[in-house]
Amino acid sequence: MAGFVGDPQLGGTRTMIGHAENVRIETLKAQETQLQELPQLPARDVLPVPGQPPAGSRIIYSRNQAFVGREEDLNWLAERLLYAQESQSVGISPAVAATGLGGIGKTQLAVEFCYRYGRYFEGVHWVSGIGGDLIVEIVECGRTMGLLPWPEKIEDQLARTLFEWSHSQRRLVVLDNLEDPAMLRQWLAKLTACRVLVTSRRPAWPADLGLQECKLGLLSPVECLALLRDLAPRLDAVSEDRLTPVAERLGGLALAVDLAGRYLNDRENLTSEEYLGELNEAENLLVHTSLLDWVTNDNPTRHETSLAATFSLSWKQLEGGEADKIAARKIFELAGWCAPNTVIPGELLSGAAGVAEIDFDRGMKWLYELGLLERTKEGPVIHPLLAEFSRSMSPVGEKRNSVLGVLADTLSKQVNETHDSGFTKAFRTLISHLEQICPVVDDIGLAIAGSLWNSLGLSLSGIVRFEAAKTCFERALAIDEAAYGPNHSVVARDVNDLGRVLRELGDLAGAKQCFKRALAIAMEAYGTDHPNVAWIVYNLAEVLREQGDLAGAKQCFKRALAIAMEAYGTGQPDIAWIVNNLAELLREQGDLTGAKECYEQALAIIKGVYGQDHP
Template sequence: MPDSTDPNPTIQTGGGAHAGGGAHVSGGGFQAGSDINLGAKTVMGDEVGVKIVHQYGDRSPLPPFTPAPLPPLAPDGRPPLPDPVPLPPGSRLDYDRNPFFTGRENEMRALAQALLYGPPGRPAVIATGIGGIGKTQLAVEFAYRYGRYFHGVHWVSMADPAAVGTEIAQCGALMGLRPDFDSLPLEAQTRLTLAAWGEPAARLIIFDNCEEPGLLAQWRPGSGGARILATTRRGHWPRIAGVAQLPVGALPREQAVALLAKYVTGRATPPATRHPLPTTLSEIAAELGDLPLALHLAGSYLESYAGDPAGTPAALLAQLRDPVLGLQAAALIGRGAADSPTAHELHVANTFLLSWQRLATVTADGGAMAAALLARAACLAPGEPLPGGLLRRAMAEELDSLDVSDGLGALVAVGLLEEAGERAAVGDGVEDGDVPGGGDVPAYGDVPAERLYRLHRLVARFVAGVAAEEMGAARAAVEGAVISLAQEQDVKRDPRPLRQWLIHFRHVTDAALGREDEQAATLCHWLGYCLRFSGDLSGALPYSRRALEIRELAFGLEHPDTAASLNNLGVLLRVMGDLAAAQPYYERALGIWERVLGPEHPNTAVSLNNLGSLLQSLGDLVAAQSYYERALAIRERVLGPDHPDTAGSLNNLGTLLQAVGDLAAARPYIERALTICERVLGPEHPDTATSLNNLGYLLQAIGDLAGARPYYERALAISECVLGPEHPDTATSLNNLGALLQAMGDLPGARPYYERALAIDEKVLGTEHPLTAIDYNNLGGLLQVMGDLAGARLYYERALSIDEKVLGTEHPDTASDYNNLGYLLRAMGDLAGARPYYERALGIRERVLGPEHPDTAQSLWWMGVLNEQDGAKDKARALYSRALAIYEKRLGPDHPNTQSVRHYLSRVS
């Protein structure tokens, strides 16, 4: 994704953390303030813009000047954007307008709102941003567009704090304060100018490159009508009354492309319609992170070398992508750029070097902590919001957290790292799933709020060059950090934190793939897991496969880690609905673990359990039971009868027996599992909640609805208390309670439970997650029972749309969606409309689950009902007979489904 800025920026009051501190980084540290010669002069400044215009003349009094009347706000409530005009007499602005200036309309309107349309007083706005972002250019353009509404525009460079008095005096020299102004001592000139600025007249004073709050406090007029606009790289600014911040980010992509097009075509018309190279220009902008300085240099290069084979957009793009050249590409060191319109540095790396060298002056440790943090940030996805917690995790555990905070603050203070806001705080029988990666990780709890940062992609390249010796250790630390975060999610099972750092996990993993080593395989393994958990099944598949490929090459075909990848790939394929493809992966994993670790190893039990779950899904309940029983026996012998994994096997056997209709036999397994969880894990553990849900579901199947309710309610209370009111497991408990109330006939009481579950899953998992589709189906079923068939149809169709998109058209869940829609249309009397849905459901189930699966029998059953209602009794009889044969074979002659189909068959015999 491109580096970008808020399309509607807001001016923020505020400041930030102190950048000082006594951080110490041991081992492999490097000094941020060391001399680095990049082959170009160092110039105080960072922007591009326009050439210098010296406005000096006689010192006689100026003619009277009345500012233009302020125009009314636009209909949308924002200030208008006037055309540029000459400045008021007596103004000092050393730069003419940049003819290539593009965009920033929203930022200029925000400045106008604060400095012209805001409340009375002495407003000051600090435009903050990294070097090369265009802060000076924004100030210049604002002055020429809005200067007419002030009594004067006065430009003061603060790049050299010792020369600020002289800068102010030069402003006074143009204001016509006294005929003998030039003969006065400098101190008197400065004092007279400041006194004039303290008068009631509204003046615009621009303090460019104001890097220290003390400078602003020292030279800002203490009274009067002056309005202050300052530019700074400093991201943190103290909270000072009347001082607000305007963060200036990279150009939006369309504005960046339009800027390049001006250099290439001589016009600002969007190249998508008037230039044949919009894609190439967009790719150039992306490589440059939409940084205005870099865009100016690239555009100047294209303009200067037009017609040269090396000066085409395609050639420039190849140059920018050359990893050897990095920031030393010809376009990025100013080749082809005639001059700097704002007299600032025309070398991207040297622009960043100014900030790099300042680290030594703003930190107590010479910048070592900040530099180590920056190296780690450079290993993550550039331009993307970066959780501060991820950077902290990549640092040594023994470091003082306050020192780390000071290091982050220093990076923001010198403009190498941008603040990107703050992330808000968040607070049945299943497969064993992935083989745990090991390590102690926190179990449960809320996700605290944390500060977000952003590192520009060109700054990341710069850091990789100047900190080359540190990058190896930084990459290793970052890889370990993302793996440990993934392991936490395996325990917490809360996908919300994933959204913020998953893009960084993918970036780190992609960067490691070329090594094909053990760590690369581990990264692929955990990234595949996290993508699967977040609902991106197709995205997870290539990483899970790559983990297996690397481990097979690195460790061989009979290694336990290879077996772990086989197992996890089987889990993913099963979730994707490709049951036939999943089975050989499970079987291979089982074979390896039996041969290498032994038939009594806990990992062997994992494979047995997973194969049992797969066979249960395939409808082979007899074979599934044998695998479950073997897994239980291993766990009881090796782990003990009271181990949580033993409880998991007991739960699986209980739910299997319930599925075959043997409810009496199922009960002791589920009750024993609950007893273990309560005794070993505690009465408020999430696994205890799972066992409570299972027991409630069993009692509901038995018909003891009143007895089921307290178990469901206890499970819900645990999930809400331990995992939080917005956790997917909490949504599961809500769905269970909703289904129970629906079964009890309390349809109005069921609805809020279903709706709350849907709201949780939509917020936490997203609107296109398979679990969200289940919520839609549940609500659709409830509305159908309540008689709202039109409302039910909307929910069923949403569920189908999700499952077709995420799971595919050949998934068992998609078949269930077709079945639900067919059932609804039949209830509406539209037998012809119902038939294709029933037929699709039957076809999927026969192909994916097999011709003798209980779900296939259900489709045959409902197809029989449809034909019976349509008067085709012979077809109905054949369909009922096939369904009955399957149920008798798979579920037994006394199962409720078997008995029901037998009754339907008798009606047409």
């Protein structure tokens, strides 16, 4: 006559259930009738129009009338929560997770799914994971269902609700904002008869949970414009090419676009260009009022209406003195100064973080699980708005300068190492980070700024971006002249590199002037027979040759060759390069005998270095 209702682990107590068997029979009869009355499933891949879920459902949010896009995601959820399950055995119920960084629209997607597909379930029950008290949430679902008899004690109310759900055939439970695998594991064991939709920032879950994951992407440019225009109808009159830069600046993050649309709707006289100007002029994008505090208590899902507050929910999880959390904070700070939407080499982050390998790996695990970094096959990536958030959380003054100095030095060394191995994809990735960091290092006046601009100039020259390289070398020269004076060896380096790019751009007169100045400085700094002098003389020879001064070019080639051979001997491939170009010049002068001798000498050097069969 007496038995347990519910699971003791969930707080169930021994309760007299008396006519429980009769209740179960009546419940099963009601379910059979309800299943017969459920609407036929819509055609696959065709989104049904929004509608109301069955009576007794609990969805704590209204539908967002401005919801746009996500058709593929909605179809993905429907396939797994509805269609694929109709042919499976009773008791094999799916659990799927919609994942993504904060503000990407996970809860909004779940709400939209409930209003479009909810009527095809026996019931839809929303359980919020914020605060972690799922018992109260599930009890509220049972109360909304109007279950009778309804116990007085909360543990019995929980048991009554779970008992009802345990006899379901097609029931949806949404576990919104649930981040803890242990908690999910506990509750999935109690929801085996339900179909479960989880929303979470956590991008990966333990395999034993059997979760199928739907990773939400950013809104497309078309979807961004549609959302902006839904929220601010006056933007219908604004052309796509004028509005797109705003969407791009917001990084396709749903919450950011939503807040911007509401701001533009309220500020009726503000043009899209003026708003973009405001965003660009803000010291940090996240402190602009549109993304910080303009919208208050006006979110369809009652989530944070501040991007900074949204990201802070994840950041706060890294508080504490544990080594892995300290490492995670360091890594995130470093990532914030790198180029967003670009793979950040793990060697760059680990080299600059200066933490133990195990702590680095655990720190990266934290950042991936909290959605602060995105894991890709090539490496970690940071969203532009999360990069802004990282910089806003970064310390100021000397501590910030120290972090940037270490990052810049590590990056410069890796660029130089990668440069030697060729212009690979990894090399181009490092260039993107150099382009991001150089202006920052320059603005705060770090000593490494000149060398960093020079390194970027060399890198851009390597991928034939000569105009951009020229700008970099000019900036490096200005910084180093101010720091070291006009006749320092570092200045000679900058002037020589500027001359090389001017030559590539066809400014032979400017290049010749640079090489002559660099040569004078280098001879004063190193002496007349230093290898650095040889290469400047070689560069001057090339310009003279292109200007038609073959005699002057020949003299320079021979001088460069003599210095280089004295310094390196004849076993260096660079020597062969000088000898080969001297041969070309002799051929142009008609000295075929001399040219032949030089070609043979160059060939002998190459064979000696690389072997007979090298390409």
